[in-house]
Amino acid sequence: MGVLFGYYAAADDHDASRAIVREDDEPTGTGYDELVVKGIDPVVALMPAEVLITGRSAAEVTTDARHGCLIAMVGDGEVVTVSLTDVFRDRLADFDRELLEDVARGWAASGDFFETPDAEDIEDMGDFLCSLAELATRAVTQGQRLYCWVCP
Template sequence: MASSDDILGLVRTALDEFEERSLEVSVRRAVRIANLMGDTKYAIRLSLEIRPTGGDRERNGEMSRMLMTDPSTWGSGTGPSEEAINQYMNGRKFTREDTGEEVVEAHTLSEIEFWDQELHELKKAGDRFGYATDLASRERTGKIVARTRHLTFALLCWVRILWSDRRERLSVAGAKISAWELSTVISLLLTIRTRSGPWCARTTSRPRRVMTGYDGFDVNGMDPTVDLLPAEVILSGRSAETVQADPRHGHLLATAEEGQLLCLSLTDALRDALATADRGLLHDVAQAWAASDVFPTPPDPDGLAGFLDQAADLASRAVGRGHRLYSWICV
């Protein structure tokens, strides 16, 4: 698994050599970096600029799924891959002057470069071309290249500045933090701090960056280490002492803004118990949980049952993907 230092090293190389290398090389590097970061949207978005047209449709889809953090969202219609494809299509649409038909410029960056050079050589040889058609084509492809260059450079700069700055400001457990764990913390900083209310938490499986979306749900007014403890005891059958001794119980992954932003881990035992729980019994668990002494005033068991149902769905998906559960908190 790539560390944050590995990612930043790749970013520095890509930026230092940005003007020296071809745009296609820089785009490939950006796709690799986005993929290592778990940023499905931009990994897919930039890969479309260099993926040749044609070929087997099923195989093309398979290659795109290789770049996704969560391939199960492919074809959902609302996932990060669809968002990337829509942005690509919208950025390359144009209207044919001869037919008025709206079409998409599907040439890759290397193909655009080839045809531009080919046109230059043909002109040198004395071949005649329609000036208006030639100008419109060159203007269209020139904009595609310019927009792709800008997007690639901006993404690389954003990653370098944000990750470098956040690494210096974060208090992280351990000498190194993996790339996806650092993405978790960055997502926390970008997302949770903008939420309303005096207290908020977000429960999620293996986190992805804010630009890709999350598999998780929001919870207001619940402490994952205190309020959730009775529920974990009931669901897992472990004693409170055993749960509290679990290294992942409320383990602080990172803090920021003088402790106002937190990222905590939840136990694998809780994840597994939720994933295998009998849904018909979750309301009974909620009633027993509501009767515990962790809440200042007894909450509505129906509300807790709804939380457990969502958590069970999330845990099932996490188990299926080999992911763990985390909670992002702002105070």
């Protein structure tokens, strides 16, 4: 099935942890504004897109305390939640949606993929960025932060 990544918005780190540390029998992320995808890791795979959108260097992104910060974990890592940077959330929310296809092409050309993305992959990456931008916009409007749960 592959690794699932659930990008979602939550009020704060404590609220974000409740997306995976459940006291009910609901699936991970239930009740949160989320976008679930396969294969787009928020720490490594998404880095080139974050660099292109924010204008920050990879070094600046990786030294941001919110970049991939472990927020919560179930068991021995069966499911984890990490944070995305507030700078990425803010810039993505304001980013011109018409330019996200160009960002997807630049992201695909970054050389950070095991296989070079083809035209269909690039279109899917652009669609993902548009959906993530919409999530970021809603998060900013509601005073929320962005997170990602990871489930192998």
